[in-house]
Amino acid sequence: MAISSVSIALTGSGGAGVMTAGQVLLDAAAKAGLYGLMAKSLGPQIRGGESAALLRISNEPVQSSDDTYDLLMAVDWGNIERFAAELPLSKDSVIICDPAQGPVPELMLTANPRVVNVPLKELAASLEGGRVNMVGLGLIAELIGLPESSIVDILAAALKKKGPEALEASKAGLRAGQKAAQSITGIVKLSPPGPSTTERWSINGNEATGLGALKGGVRFVAAYPITPATEILEWLAPQLPKVGGCLIQAEDELASINQIIGGSFGGVPALTATSGPGLALMSEALGLAVASETPLLVCNVMRGGPSTGIPTKSEQVDLNIALYGMHGDAPHIVTAPNSISDCVFTAQWSVYLAEAMQAPVILLSDQAMGQSKAIIDKPADLGFIGERLAAEANVENYQRYAVTASGISPMAVPGTPGGMYTADGLEHSPRGTPSTQASHHQEQLDKRLRKLTDFDYGDHWGDIEGDSETAIITWGSITDPTREAIDRLADEGVSVKLISIRLLAPALPDKFSAALKGVKRAMVVEQNHSRQFHTYLRGVYDLPADTITYHRPGPVAIRPSEIVEAVKAWNKGA
Amino acid sequence: MDMLTAEKLTAQDYRSDLKPVWCPGCGDYAVIAAIAKALAELQLPREDVAFVSGIGCSSRIPAYSAVYGFHGVHGRALPIATGLKMARPDMTVLVAGGDGDGFSIGGNHFMHACRRNADLTYIVMDNSVYGMTKGQASPTTEPDWEGSKLTPDGTHITPFQPLEIALSAGASFISRAFSGKPAELTRQICEGVNHKGFSLIHVLSPCVTFRPEQRAYKDKVHEEWRPTADRTEAFQKLMADDGFATGILYQGTKPPFRPEMGVPATIAEIEAQFAV
Numbered sequence: 001m002a003i004s005s006v007s008i009a010l011t012g013s014g015g016a017g018v019m020t021a022g023q024v025l026l027d028a029a030a031k032a033g034l035y036g037l038m039a040k041s042l043g044p045q046i047r048g049g050e051s052a053a054l055l056r057i058s059n060e061p062v063q064s065s066d067d068t069y070d071l072l073m074a075v076d077w078g079n080i081e082r083f084a085a086e087l088p089l090s091k092d093s094v095i096i097c098d099p100a101q102g103p104v105p106e107l108m109l110t111a112n113p114r115v116v117n118v119p120l121k122e123l124a125a126s127l128e129g130g131r132v133n134m135v136g137l138g139l140i141a142e143l144i145g146l147p148e149s150s151i152v153d154i155l156a157a158a159l160k161k162k163g164p165e166a167l168e169a170s171k172a173g174l175r176a177g178q179k180a181a182q183s184i185t186g187i188v189k190l191s192p193p194g195p196s197t198t199e200r201w202s203i204n205g206n207e208a209t210g211l212g213a214l215k216g217g218v219r220f221v222a223a224y225p226i227t228p229a230t231e232i233l234e235w236l237a238p239q240l241p242k243v244g245g246c247l248i249q250a251e252d253e254l255a256s257i258n259q260i261i262g263g264s265f266g267g268v269p270a271l272t273a274t275s276g277p278g279l280a281l282m283s284e285a286l287g288l289a290v291a292s293e294t295p296l297l298v299c300n301v302m303r304g305g306p307s308t309g310i311p312t313k314s315e316q317v318d319l320n321i322a323l324y325g326m327h328g329d330a331p332h333i334v335t336a337p338n339s340i341s342d343c344v345f346t347a348q349w350s351v352y353l354a355e356a357m358q359a360p361v362i363l364l365s366d367q368a369m370g371q372s373k374a375i376i377d378k379p380a381d382l383g384f385i386g387e388r389l390a391a392e393a394n395v396e397n398y399q400r401y402a403v404t405a406s407g408i409s410p411m412a413v414p415g416t417p418g419g420m421y422t423a424d425g426l427e428h429s430p431r432g433t434p435s436t437q438a439s440h441h442q443e444q445l446d447k448r449l450r451k452l453t454d455f456d457y458g459d460h461w462g463d464i465e466g467d468s469e470t471a472i473i474t475w476g477s478i479t480d481p482t483r484e485a486i487d488r489l490a491d492e493g494v495s496v497k498l499i500s501i502r503l504l505a506p507a508l509p510d511k512f513s514a515a516l517k518g519v520k521r522a523m524v525v526e527q528n529h530s531r532q533f534h535t536y537l538r539g540v541y542d543l544p545a546d547t548i549t550y551h552r553p554g555p556v557a558i559r560p561s562e563i564v565e566a567v568k569a570w571n572k573g574a
Numbered sequence: 575m576d577m578l579t580a581e582k583l584t585a586q587d588y589r590s591d592l593k594p595v596w597c598p599g600c601g602d603y604a605v606i607a608a609i610a611k612a613l614a615e616l617q618l619p620r621e622d623v624a625f626v627s628g629i630g631c632s633s634r635i636p637a638y639s640a641v642y643g644f645h646g647v648h649g650r651a652l653p654i655a656t657g658l659k660m661a662r663p664d665m666t667v668l669v670a671g672g673d674g675d676g677f678s679i680g681g682n683h684f685m686h687a688c689r690r691n692a693d694l695t696y697i698v699m700d701n702s703v704y705g706m707t708k709g710q711a712s713p714t715t716e717p718d719w720e721g722s723k724l725t726p727d728g729t730h731i732t733p734f735q736p737l738e739i740a741l742s743a744g745a746s747f748i749s750r751a752f753s754g755k756p757a758e759l760t761r762q763i764c765e766g767v768n769h770k771g772f773s774l775i776h777v778l779s780p781c782v783t784f785r786p787e788q789r790a791y792k793d794k795v796h797e798e799w800r801p802t803a804d805r806t807e808a809f810q811k812l813m814a815d816d817g818f819a820t821g822i823l824y825q826g827t828k829p830p831f832r833p834e835m836g837v838p839a840t841i842a843e844i845e846a847q848f849a850v
Contacts, residue, residue, distance in 0.1 A: 027850075030850040031850065199849055199850075200849070200850040201848040201849060201850065202848060202850050203848045207848070211844070211845065211848075214841065214844070215841055219661070220657065220660065220661040222653075222657060238836070239844055240836075241833070241834055241835055241836025241837075242836045242837060242838060242839035242843075242844060243838070243839065243841070243844075244835075244838070246660055246661075246833035246834075247833070248656070248657075248660055248833060250653065250686075251682055251683065251685075251686035252682065254649075254650060254653070254682075254683075255650075255652075255653040255656075255682075255683055255686070256653075257653075258646065258647075258650040258653035258654045258657065259653045259654070259656055259657030259660070260657055261644075261646070261654055261657065262626065262644070262653065262654035262655060262656065262657025262658035262659075262661070263657040263658060263660060263661030263662075264657075264661075265624075265644055265654070265657075265658055266624075266657075266658045266661040266662035266665065267661075267662070268661040268662065270657070270661065284647055285646075285647060285650065287647075288646055288647045292644070292646075375850065378848075378849075412642075414621065414622075414624050414642040414658075414662060414665055415621055415622060415662070415664070415665065416621055417619070417621045418621070419621065419642075420620055420621060420640055420641055420642050420643075421642065421643070422625075422636045422637040422642075422643030422644065422645055423643065423644045423645065424637070424644075424645045425645065425646060425647055426645065432637075433592060433637065434634075434637065434645075
């Protein structure tokens with residue numbers, strides 16, 4: 001069943017407080033027992049740029065952003081041309097804006113939405129310490145039917161340090177907004193919350209990724225800041241010392257990746273987080289981690305590329321570099337969470353995989369998931385904890401890179417008596433001695449591949465939902481709008497199977513064939529310009545002869561209706 | 575169980591059975607010997623020592639020792655060693671490499687390792703040439719050296735001054751030795767390992783293959799420096815340096831970098847911050 005929800009866009013120049021208002025609105029919805037999602041659209045400026053808080057609130061779990069916004073409140077129209085495409089409206093949408101900010105720009109009126117003028121700034125100015133964002137917040141809350149008490153609770157907690165005057169000023173702003181809302185009719189209201197049975201969390205994808213890694217056992221992190229991955233590192237920084245770990249800031253990505261190789265060599269599960277350009281810098285050292293069989297996790301939060309690209313916007317563009325970015329034959333693991341909630345699981349599982357197979361894992365998240373905050377049910381903990389096969393002390397003729405049936409060799413953690421060996425990026429004999437011998441190269445290549453392909457990944461390879469001759473194959477954050485599109489198609493009697501692949505590499509043809517059982521045709525959905533996912537699938541798997549793609553680049557989010565329309569056009573034979 | 579057997583470890587016990595790839599006459603033979611001797615003098619359990627390197631002739635050195643080792647990629651020995659020391663502060667971490675590895679491709683890491691002042695001992699075998707790639711100019715090569723096919727007219731680039739950079743950037747132990755005077759080198763390695771903080775031991779280690787004229791180093795070096803904790807004095811000595819003075823130039827008291835410990839919490843307590 002498609003869900004009933006209210007979608008709200010709050011826009012304004014930096015400093016207008018729309019992000020704060022959006023955050024309060026989301027937290028208040030959570031307080032009132034509702035679910036929600038808040039994506040952020042940010043300009044490149046550090047201060048004073050355009051920004052938009054993009055919310056969707058519902059009494060059911062929210063998977064994806066909706067197609068259009070029911071309400072758009074513009075505190076001002078600064079730089080609107082830069083991100084108007086990210087604010088789709090319909091004829092049923094309502095724009096609330098301040099006439100003092102000038103006429104509504106033409107490009108916001110193409111869908112013919114209703115425009116309601118409210119003198120937001122004037123109302124705020126008439127109050128002692130009044131702020132425009134609080135007036136807007138009161139107005140929106142009243143229009144959609146969010147109880148005032150939940151907003152006041154959130155504000156009281158947020159403004160605790162600023163004293164009672166600050167709270168009173170904010171409350172006055174809210175009330176002015178509520179009053180202004182009285183004259184506006186015909187706005188879609190929230191459905192009341194259902195009974196809350198599970199603990200709810202308010203968390204963004206980057207925090208969820210950091211938490212999953214911590215739960216998986218990561219205790220050492222080396223960090224170099226990069227948008228939009230930095231929040232993973234900033235979240236982990238104060239948490240690690242609480243569990244006996246630490247984070248250090250590196251001088252660059254070449255250092256951060258090598259530092260975690262060093263920490264992991266020391267026996268401590270280790271992580272760094274980055275985005276495309278940083279991942280490119282880390283490529284050489286990732287090859288070293290493969291050759292030296294050093295487990296580690298790189299959380300790569302994708303943004304528009306190539307080069308500096310569009311750092312604040314989302315795109316699934318680092319699949320190619322994650323899969324193929326290394327020199328030599330370098331088998332490694334690539335994973336991708338497919339929702340904010342799944343960031344916890346996939347990061348935790350990725351630590352487990354890295355440690356179990358003594359190999360680097362690249363986890364691909366993206367800006368849309370990483371920097372969006374959601375109200376979710378507390379994710380289940382499947383208990384994956386990273387643990388590596390350790391060598392015992394004083395093993396006679398210990399061989400670090402012993403050729404074993406599983407391909408996994410016991411690893412002596414420094415400090416283990418009698419286990420002294422030299423880890424090496426040079427090809428080596430089982431003992432670790434540098435070697436150019438053909439037989440050594442062959443057996444070490446075989447072992448490093450075998451340990452990944454023979455591993456038991458359980459049911460976590462991908463999420464397979466529904467049963468149909470028609471399937472959508474997708475990955476990462478695009479899974480959310482795809483799920484919603486499939487729900488909507490089901491309401492219309494069109495059944496589509498979902499295959500969302502969580503383990504992108506190594507390729508596991510048996511798993512893929514099993515997922516495709518009964519499927520006669522497939523649509524590959526992804527957000528990039530060059531069909532990176534489709535090209536990869538074609539290379540490693542047998543796809544149905546009738547396979548098409550729906551793909552386009554960012555920065556505009558892929559909405560459920562696009563996928564619905566693509567499936568319908570396909571069904572019509574268009 | 576080295577300590578329990580109560581047998582005193584000899585220098586030989588810190589050497590592996592691998593035969594070095596180095597040319598006959600290479601200064602690096604004396605360096606591995608001095609390192610083994612220093613470790614024996616310190617009687618450090620072999621399993622509690624790790625030796626990290628990058629790429630180059632001298633970077634082959636960890637495999638020639640009998641402690642834990644990591645032979646990484648070109649220029650990144652210091653980050654690997656830093657990560658290891660931060661994750662495992664109980665380990666004694668030695669780092670080794672050449673002038674190309676440490677001061678060219680790894681130059682940024684060198685500067686920041688000095689700033690960070692983690693408790694590492696960094697032994698640089700400087701022969702002012704890239705040996706493994708058959709004789710190109712390195713950052714410490716004289717600007718008019720015409721021995722390389724890559725820069726047949728010389729580099730015309732000012733040589734890198736590792737000790738000046740280290741002192742400026744914040745390294746807390748800085749010394750220079752000559753591979754041909756192993757007793758002094760061994761003493762400096764012992765002092766460097768015992769020093770709490772980042773120790774740079776700059777070793778003039780001739781390349782007899784591509785820089786045969788470096789055989790004359792033995793006549794040029796002069797033991798001169800005595801440790802001082804006064805940076806001004808150390809800088810003055812460097813301003814007067816002909817590149818062949820040996821000894822401990824500087825030993826400061828800046829505490830080594832160590833990440834802060836936190837108030838313990840369980841994962842459940844950490845997760846509670848997300849509860850609505």
